[in-house]
């Protein structure tokens with residue numbers, strides 16, 4: 433079975449939605465531990481206004497630090513041209529732009545329609561950015577807390593627009609509304625339209641379907657997944673709910689299926705311990721951390 437690539441998004445998606453701030457020094461130690469565990473790509477922060485999201489105020493420093501880790505692809509999120517310029521200055525290897533497929537979510541979140549947001553990303557892509565990858569992430573691609581249903585046609589159209597100038601396109605279940613049948617259908621429709629430009633799947637475990645959705649996407653040919661250690665982060669729209677699909681559980685699922693992730697689970701648990709020490713009151717999730725590895729478990733070769 434072919435291998436998968438996992439991007440750890442805990443330092444960005446997790447901490448951005450967490451209730452507790454992680455000190456900069458602890459973030460660095462955590463990112464180093466994640467890289468030690470075998471993660472080759474980490475979304476380390478976002479270039480949003482620090483006044484809006486204090487947890488991301490140190491992103492430039494974190495990007496600079498993460499760049500010193502050999503072999504690590506350092507990803508940052510940017511919501512607009514200003515954020516993109518800051519990401520380039522800081523030296524991010526890859527910048528991801530969220531474009532909401534939900535009109536209501538987009539207008540309330542970034543005060544732009546999805547079409548205006550696509551144009552904002554197009555403007556960014558036109559800025560010289562040698563060696564820096566640009567990813568367009570279609571967020572709320574499977575449903576929205578404001579709008580409810582997000583038409584699949586809207587998702588396909590936005591993904592196709594982004595594919596014109598982005599290096600890769602991802603589909604994100606930002607609020608944890610997706611189910612596996614829907615995941616298969618939407619990924620298939622978008623792939624029919626943009627082919628190999630469709631790369632990543634970003635799922636949240638809000639309603640417990642994170643792993644099922646990841647497996648459905650895998651079966652549709654997706655080989656690149658976002659996840660966060662301990663499912664860190666929660667959901668701003670569902671108090672008490674967990675965050676992203678859980679890295680430890682995702683790695684276990686794939687490895688036990690014989691699908692290599694390149695990630696060492698024991699070292700991943702060590703990284704989890706560092707994270708929970710740094711923000712001890714923040715809720716974390718995950719079955720693997722509670723149950724441990726089953727007897728006779730063998731990682732994929």
Ligand SMILES: [Zn+2]
Nearest residue numbers: 445606634636
């Ligand atoms: Zn997310």
